Amino acid sequence: xxxxxxxxxxxxxxxxxxxxxxxxxxxxxxxxxxxxxxxxxxxxxxxxxxxxxxxxxxxxxxxxxxxxxxxxxxxxxxxxxxxxxxxxxxxxxxxxxxxxxxxxxxxxxxxxxxxxxxxxxxxxxxxxxxxxxxxxxxxxxxxxxxxxxxxxxxxxxxxxxxxxxxxxxxxxxxxxxxxxxxxxxxxxxxxxxxxxxxxxxxxxxxxxxxxxxxxxxxxxxxxxxxxxxxxxxxxxxxxxxxxxxxxxxxxxxxxxxxxxxxxxxxxxxxxxxxxxxxxxxxxxxxxxxxxxxx
Amino acid sequence: xxxxxxxxxxxxxxxxxxxxxxxxxxxxxxxxxxxxxxxxxxxxxxxxxxxxxxxxxxxxxxxxxxxxxxxxxxxxxxxxxxxxxxxxxxxxxxxxxxxxxxxxxxxxxxxxxxxxxxxxxxxxxxxxxxxxxxxxxxxxxxxxxxxxxxxxxxxxxxxxxxxxxxxxxxxxxxxxxxxxxxxxxxxxxxxxxxxxxxxxxxxxxxxxxxxxxxxxxxxxxxxxxxxxxxxxxxxxxxxxxxxxxxxxxxxxxxxxxxxxxxxxxxxxxxxxxxxxxxxxxxxxxxxxxxxxxxxxxxxxxxxxxxxxxxxxxxxxxxxxxxxxxxxxxxxxxxxxxxxxxxxxxxxxxxxx
Numbered sequence: 001x002x003x004x005x006x007x008x009x010x011x012x013x014x015x016x017x018x019x020x021x022x023x024x025x026x027x028x029x030x031x032x033x034x035x036x037x038x039x040x041x042x043x044x045x046x047x048x049x050x051x052x053x054x055x056x057x058x059x060x061x062x063x064x065x066x067x068x069x070x071x072x073x074x075x076x077x078x079x080x081x082x083x084x085x086x087x088x089x090x091x092x093x094x095x096x097x098x099x100x101x102x103x104x105x106x107x108x109x110x111x112x113x114x115x116x117x118x119x120x121x122x123x124x125x126x127x128x129x130x131x132x133x134x135x136x137x138x139x140x141x142x143x144x145x146x147x148x149x150x151x152x153x154x155x156x157x158x159x160x161x162x163x164x165x166x167x168x169x170x171x172x173x174x175x176x177x178x179x180x181x182x183x184x185x186x187x188x189x190x191x192x193x194x195x196x197x198x199x200x201x202x203x204x205x206x207x208x209x210x211x212x213x214x215x216x217x218x219x220x221x222x223x224x225x226x227x228x229x230x231x232x233x234x235x236x237x238x239x240x241x242x243x244x245x246x247x248x249x250x251x252x253x254x255x256x257x258x259x260x261x262x263x264x265x266x267x268x269x270x271x272x273x274x275x276x277x278x279x280x281x282x283x284x285x286x287x288x289x290x291x292x293x294x
Numbered sequence: 295x296x297x298x299x300x301x302x303x304x305x306x307x308x309x310x311x312x313x314x315x316x317x318x319x320x321x322x323x324x325x326x327x328x329x330x331x332x333x334x335x336x337x338x339x340x341x342x343x344x345x346x347x348x349x350x351x352x353x354x355x356x357x358x359x360x361x362x363x364x365x366x367x368x369x370x371x372x373x374x375x376x377x378x379x380x381x382x383x384x385x386x387x388x389x390x391x392x393x394x395x396x397x398x399x400x401x402x403x404x405x406x407x408x409x410x411x412x413x414x415x416x417x418x419x420x421x422x423x424x425x426x427x428x429x430x431x432x433x434x435x436x437x438x439x440x441x442x443x444x445x446x447x448x449x450x451x452x453x454x455x456x457x458x459x460x461x462x463x464x465x466x467x468x469x470x471x472x473x474x475x476x477x478x479x480x481x482x483x484x485x486x487x488x489x490x491x492x493x494x495x496x497x498x499x500x501x502x503x504x505x506x507x508x509x510x511x512x513x514x515x516x517x518x519x520x521x522x523x524x525x526x527x528x529x530x531x532x533x534x535x536x537x538x539x540x541x542x543x544x545x546x547x548x549x550x551x552x553x554x555x556x557x558x559x560x561x562x563x564x565x566x567x568x569x570x571x572x573x574x575x576x577x578x579x580x581x582x583x584x585x586x587x588x589x590x591x592x593x594x595x596x597x598x599x600x601x602x603x604x605x606x607x608x609x610x611x612x613x614x615x616x617x618x619x620x621x622x623x624x625x626x627x628x629x630x631x632x633x634x635x636x637x638x639x640x641x642x643x644x645x646x
Contacts (some may be wrong), residue, residue, distance in 0.1 A: 049631055056633070225633025250630065 009196040010040045010186070012047060013053030013193035016203015022046050023212070029186060032097025040186045045219040047111045048178065050051035051207035052225055055149045055176040058204025063146045065173030071121030073200045078114035080199040085111075086193060094264060095159045095185035095217055109166040109271060117168040117279070124173065124279055132287070140288040144283035146174035147254055150160060151220040153213050153233030159185035161270045166232055169278035171205055178207045178220060179235065185209035186236060214239050221247040228254035228282050305319070316498055318502060325498045329533050332539035332569065343490040347529060353557055356382035362552040366589040372626065375588065378621050382587040382615075383410065385605045386420035387576065389613050390545065391452075393429035400429045404436035406638055411620050413636065414627065420616060421605040422475060426451070427468035434472035445510070449500060452514075452543035458496055467504040477510045477611075479543060480531065482517045490530055495536035510538035510576055511611075515554045518544040522550025523621055524554055528561035538574035544611060552589060559597040574602065578611025584622040587615060 008027075011018040025042035041047075062070070081088060085107055093103035129143035150170045155162035159182050170177045180190035193208045211217065213233055221229055221244040229248055235258050236240040248255050256278075258265035268274075326338050334340040370378060388407050390399060404423050411417040422443035423433045446468035450456035456464075465476055478500045485490040492551045501509050511531040515524050529537050539558055542549040555577045562573045575598070581587060587610060594602050602608050617637050624632040 052631065219631065222630035223633070224630060224636055247630070 008038070010068065010190050010210070012041050012043055012051075013190070013197065013206070013208040014047065014051045015057070015210065016197060016205065018193070018197070019050075021046075022050070027211070029184070031094040037094060038187055040190070040210045043180075043209040043216060045216055047209055047211075048069075048180075048219050049223075050217045051178040051209060052149060052151075052223055053219070054204040054207050055178050056225055058202055059146075059148055059174075059176045062171070062176055062202055062205045065174070065190050066076060067122035067125070070172060070174065070239045071118045075113050076120065076199040077195060077201065078111045078118065080109045080195045081107075081114065081192070084191065086197060088188060091188045091191055092160050095182075095187055096157075103151050106158075113161065113164050114168055117172045120276070121172050121280065125282075127141045127276065128280060129285065137292050139237055139289065139292050141290070142285050144173065144280075144289045145286050147282045148227035149177060149178065149225065150175045150228045150230060150231040150282050151178045151180075151217075151223070151226050153217060153239075154182055154189065154265050155233050155268050155270075156158065156184065156236040157183045158270045160188040160192065162267065163189055165270050165274060165278070167206060167241060168280055169274075170230070171201075173279060173283050174204045175228075175282050176207075178226070179209065180213045180216055181208055181210045182233070183210075183212055183237075197286035213216075213237060214232075215243055218247060221253070222250060223247075223253045226253060228256070228277075230256040230281070231258045231265075232256070232268075234258050235267045253283065267288075307598050309463045312474040317375065319385055321497050321502045322495075325501070325535055326357065327432075331507050334532065338491065338494075339507060340438050340489060340491045341531070343494065344488060347490060347526040350522075350525055350529060351462055355521055358556055359464060362556050362593065365475070365556075368589075368592050370588055370592075375622075376626050377386045378588045378591050379584060380418050380582070380608065381603065382591060383619050383623070384421060385486055385609050386616055386619075387422045387424040387578070387609050387611045388420045389424040389544070389578070389611055391424070391426060391447060397429070397432050400425055400432045401436050404433045404442075406616075407442045407640075408440055410616060411623070412638060413564050413624070417620070417623065418480050421609055423603045424477065424560060424611065427464055427471065427473070429467050430471035430473045443474040444472060445477055446471075446473040447477045447479075447543075449478040449496075449514075451477070451479055451505070451512075454543040455483070458499060459635065461496065462499060462503045465500050469503070469505055469507050472509055475508045475538075476504050476509060477512055477540060478501045479512045479514060480527065482514055485518070485523075485527060485530075493527075493530055494534045497531055497536060500533040508537040508574075509535070510540045510574070511536040512540045512543055514543055514546055515550075516548045521553065521557050524557045525561055529565070532561070532571075534574060538609070540576040540578055540609075540611065542577075542579040542611075544579030547580070550577030550581055550611070552593060555590060556593055556597055559594060559602070563604070572607060574607045575602065576609040576611055578609075581610055582614050583614050583618050584615075587619065 009085040011020055021041040021043045023044040025044045026039045029038045029040050031037045088107045089103045092106050095101055104150050125143055132140040153164050154166050167177055189208055196206050220226055245255050259268050330338050333342055333346050385534045388403055390403050407420045407423050419442050422445045424445040425433050427448055430444055430446045446466040448468050449461035480493050511525040518524055531539050541554055558575050562575055566572050594608055619630045620637050
C-alpha cells in the first residue's frame with residue numbers, strides 16, 4: 001500500500017504563532033530551475049499590521065532581558081539550526097541553485113553568524129558607550145539602547161545567510177523585528193522561523209512574513225509604530241526605496257539605506273566580516289549626567 | 295408576600311422620611327399594576343413571574359451562536375467603516391472602575407472624553423464617563439455642561455450583595471452628586487434561586503431612587519450561565535422599568551459576548567412590539583477592538599433595527615476600546631497605520 005503524502009503548509013510567523021495570511025492568499029514558489037517547490041502564504045498589509053502589534057508587545061520584555069540572557073537565546077538559535085542542518089542545506093540549495101557543497105558552506109556561515117552576534121550581546125555597550133570626560137563635577141555616561149520595533153526587508157538573493165545577517169544584529173540589542181522574507185526564496189526563511197519558535201526566542205521578537213515586499217513595505221515605512229526600517233532587501237526589486245524613505249520621514253523613522261553601487265541598490269557580500277555596522281544602525285545613545293562630590 | 299407588604303419592607307429599610315413613603319408606595323404600586331396588567335394576573339407573585347418568564351420561547355444556543363458568528367463576517371468597506379467608527383466612539387461609556395481610581399485618573403478620563411483626539415477636533419465625544427459613585431462629583435466638575443454624561447455604578451457594584459437600604463443609599467448618593475445615569479446590578483443570587491419578585495422589586499425601588507436619571511440594569515450574563523436565563527432576566531428587568539439592559543460589570547469573564555448581546559437585542563425588539571416602549575442595550579466588558587465594535591453595530595442593525603443605532607439607545611461599556619477606535623480613525627485619516635504614541639494616555643502613571 002502506498003503511503004499518503006504529507007504535504008506541508010508554509011505559513012507566516014507572527015507573535016510566536018504560525019498563522020495563515022488573513023487575506024487567505026498564497027503564491028507558488030519555484031526553485032532556482034523553475035520547478036514548483038511550495039505554496040507560500042502571500043501576506044497582506046493587515047498581516048504586516050498584526051506583526052507590528054506583536055513586535056511592539058514583545059519589545060519591552062525582550063529589551064528588559066539581560067544582555068547575557070539575549071546572548072544565550074541567540075546561541076540557542078544556532079544550536080537548533082545546527083540540528084536542522086540537513087534541511088537547511090537542502091532548502092538553500094533548491095532556493096539559490098547552488099551546489100550542495102556551496103549550500104552547506106552558506107548554512108554553516110549562517111549558523112556561525114548567530115554565534116558571532118550572540119557573543120556581542122554583552123560587549124557592544126562597552127564599544128558603543130562609555131564614560132565621557134566632561135569639565136564639571138559629573139559622571140557622564142553614554143550607553144546604547146534599542147531603537148524599538150524595526151521593520152526589515154530581507155535580501156532577495158541570499159535567502160538564509162543574508163536573512164540571518166539582517167535579523168541577528170537587529171534583535172541582539174533588544175529590538176524586535178518585522179521581517180519581509182525574500183519573495184522568490186521564502187522557504188529557508190520559513191524554516192528559520194520554525195527554528196526561532198523552538199529556541200527560546202520569545203514570541204513576537206521576530207515576526208516573519210512571506211509575500212511581496214513591494215506590497216507591504218510602503219505600509220511598514222509609513223507605520224507610525226515602527227521605529228526603524230532596514231531597506232537592504234530592495235536590491236534586486238523594482239521597489240522605489242526613496243519613496244519608502246520619504247514615507248518613513250513622517251514619524252522620523254530611522255532608515256538604513258540599501259548598499260548603493262552605480263547600478264542602484266546591490267546586495268552586500270554576506271560572506272565578508274560585517275563588523276558592527278548593522279548592529280549600531282538600530283541603537284540609540286542615551287547619555288546620563290550624574291552629579292558627583294569630591 | 296403581598297404588594298403592600300413588599301412596599302412596606304422596602305420603605306421601612308430605606309428609613310426615608312415618612313412623608314415620602316406614601317408617594318413611594320404609589321410609584322411602586324403603579325409599576326406593579328403595570329406589570330400585573332401586562333402579565334394578565336391578579337397578583338404579581340413569584341409563581342406568576344415564573345410562569346411568564348419560563349413561558350418565553352427558549353433560545354436555540356447553536357443557532358444563536360451561528361448567527362452571531364455569521365454577523366461577524368460581514369465585510370465593511372472604508373466609507374461605512376469611517377461612519378461606524380465615529381458612531382461607535384459616540385456610543386462609548388468611557389469607564390474606569392478600579393479600586394485604585396484616583397481623582398486625577400477620573401479627571402484625566404473626563405478630559406479625554408472632552409477631547410478624545412487632540413490631533414483631530416472633528417473626533418466625536420463619547421456618550422458618557424462611567425465611574426464609581428464617589429467619583430461622580432469629580433467627573434461632573436470636569437465635564438460641566440459639555441453634553442458628555444456622567445454615569446455611576448451603584449447598588450453595591452459589582453457583586454450587589456448588600457441590603458436594599460444600602461443599595462438605595464448608594465443610588466441616592468450618586469444622583470445627588472450629579473449622575474445622569476445609574477448602572478445598577480441585579481441580585482443574581484435571587485434570580486438564580488427563582489426569586490424573581492425580589493429582583494423585580496429591587497429594580498423598581500432603584501428606578502424610583504434614580505428620579506430623572508436613566509437606569510441601566512446590569513444582569514451580569516456571565517453568572518446567569520444560559521441564554522434562556524439571559525432572555526428571562528432581560529424581560530424581567532424591562533418589566534420592572536429599566537431604561538437600559540446591560541450585559542456585565544466587566545469584572546466577570548465571560549462578559550459581553552456577541553451571542554448574549556444578540557439575545558438582549560431580540561428582547562428589546564420584542565418588548566417594543568409588545569408594549570411600544572423602546573429600551574436601550576449596553577454590552578460592557580471585553581470589547582477591545584474596532585473590529586469587535588463594528589460587529590456589535592452590525593448585530594444592532596440586523597436584530598433590533600436602525601432605531602437603536604444611536605447613543606441614546608445603544609452603548610459600549612469600555613475603557614481600551616476608545617484607543618483602538620482612535621487608532622483606526624487616524625489610520626483612515628492619514629492613510630498610514632498609527633501607534634500608541636499618537637494617542638493621549640488616559641491613565642497617567644501613579645508612580646512618581
